[in-house]
Amino acid sequence: MSLLERLKQAAAADWNAYVDHAFVRGLGDGSLPADCFRHYLVQDYLFLIQFARAHALAACKSRSLSDMRAAKDGLAAIVDVEMHLHLRLCERWGLSAADVEATPEHAATVAYTRWVLDIGMSGDLLDLQVALTPCTLGYAEIGRRLAPAGATALAPDHPYREWIAEYAGDAFQAVAAGANAWLDDLDRRYGSQARFPELVAIFAKAARLEAGFWQMGLDAR
Ligand SMILES: Cc1ncc(CN)c(N)n1
Numbered sequence: 001m002s003l004l005e006r007l008k009q010a011a012a013a014d015w016n017a018y019v020d021h022a023f024v025r026g027l028g029d030g031s032l033p034a035d036c037f038r039h040y041l042v043q044d045y046l047f048l049i050q051f052a053r054a055h056a057l058a059a060c061k062s063r064s065l066s067d068m069r070a071a072k073d074g075l076a077a078i079v080d081v082e083m084h085l086h087l088r089l090c091e092r093w094g095l096s097a098a099d100v101e102a103t104p105e106h107a108a109t110v111a112y113t114r115w116v117l118d119i120g121m122s123g124d125l126l127d128l129q130v131a132l133t134p135c136t137l138g139y140a141e142i143g144r145r146l147a148p149a150g151a152t153a154l155a156p157d158h159p160y161r162e163w164i165a166e167y168a169g170d171a172f173q174a175v176a177a178g179a180n181a182w183l184d185d186l187d188r189r190y191g192s193q194a195r196f197p198e199l200v201a202i203f204a205k206a207a208r209l210e211a212g213f214w215q216m217g218l219d220a221r
Pocket residue numbers: 044047048082134135136139210213
């Protein structure tokens with residue numbers, strides 16, 4: 001069984017509370033209030049800036065070029081692809097990149113991102129990748145859940161079609177598959193039975209911080 005599957009099993013309650021959060025259900029059926037989505041998306045842009053730093057830290061922690069390339073793929077997926085979605089949507093709301101970057105970070109954004117950076121600073125590459133896993137692999141799972149037949153099957157006037165299409169789409173799914181394969185590779189090299197409980201604790205905390213991030217969006221109502 002992959003490390004992801006074992007972590008999900010061991011932290012099932014925290015994982016399910018994250019991937020099946022009311023915010024996610026509202027995205028799926030289109031009932032999420034627009035203000036909540038907007039608040040979330042602006043904070044998510046700030047979140048991604050810090051997560052890009054965490055992927056850069058993974059490159060710094062890498063002892064091989066192959067690990068460095070895998071870390072670079074995660075960084076590029078954020079700064080060259082994912083953040084463009086945010087800027088496209090923000091532009092439609094009359095917000096420039098400078099406006100978004102000038103927005104103060106919410107406590108939930110600070111809590112999650114700085115904790116991941118701290119795990120990366122104090123732990124090894126496996127600890128850091130486990131802390132990053134709910135981010136990439138969680139959104140890939142959510143994308144598949146919200147568009148089981150692919151994003152083209154969503155109603156053309158679905159208010160969150162573009163967001164869902166980003167995470168259900170082939171490009172994001174391929175990044176997630178690469179991250180999952182890298183996680184198993186790191187586990188083979190650095191993991192052990194003795195380390196597993198500590199990895200579960202990191203994974204579960206990241207899943208709870210993800211759920212807290214959704215809740216921050218909902219609380220904007
Ligand atoms: C909070 C959060 N978690 C994960 C992702 C997917 N990169 C995201 N954009 N934002």
